[in-house]
Amino acid sequence: MLGDQPDVLSDLDSLLRSQGAEIVEQSPDAEEFSDDLGRRTDVIFVEAVGYGGHRWKERIHDVRRRLPGARVVLVARGPGKALDAPAALEGADGLVHYPIQPRELVAVLTRLFPAVQFPPARSHVSGGYAGRRRFF
8 A cells, every 4th residue: 555644554454354365565655666577465554645746647657557467446535536637647447435335435446356256245355365355
């Protein structure tokens, strides 16, 4: 997870861990992510709540450069779809809003990983995987 807002990162971390996800790293800067090429990272969450203006765009570009194979999900504050188009234009694969609702998160992950069967009743993020998935 990439961001500098402890409440956002903590809530996302708790939600993902409660659903069986493996959180590999949290950092305010993409440059701090390790370059372990043997590690498979499925999703990197970029927290845009604390990055004023367009700084979140820089974060997405940094992530794409450092880990080009990972999916990127932008976490933005507030309801609405105002950032959907800009986030997609900047390279985000998905967008969830803070406070994060499990159904919204599962919907985004289901769209990103269509072969994975997420049990909707439990909103279980990792249930369809053969093993644990790695999230930033």
